[in-house]
Amino acid sequence: MKLHGLEFPDGLLYAPEYNLWLREEPGGAVTLGLTAYGCALYGQIFAFTPKRDGWHIDADRSFGVVEFAKAASSARSPLAGDILASNEAVVRRPGLINQDCYGEGWMVRMKPDDWAAVRDRFLQGRQALDAFAQRMYLDNFDPDDDGVQALRP
Known part of the structure; x- marks a missing residue:
């Protein structure tokens, strides 16, 4: 799925208010x-x-914490749980997030406290795209702005 040239792969869950994707892993990890x-x-x-x-x-x-051009921001979790692993490759080479945010650029793997209770809060497919479209509108996002560092094919 694409929106303004940005990829949002099917099969993932999304937390638009956090700008995060979530992938269910075997054994209950996310x-x-x-x-x-x-x-x-x-x-x-x-x-x-x-x-x-x-x-x-x-x-x-x-x-x-994510550091980018002259600023830093806390990466907030949309769910409670224990961090099972952080992506050491991203810690060493943070540009992997920009290069392959849905693959090698993953950030953390968690064991949610109660996944069954919170899973339905996350969006998929058309619902996710609609929510991101709304966020982009509210953020005055202009994908044609030369200052935007969007991932493009």
């Missing part, structure tokens, strides 16, 4: 990563500093 829209907003990412593996994160709390 992988989180920044969406293409999040990458477009941040621009080039220079550092990702995650919380330590084993750390418990409450919903809406930071699982790490």
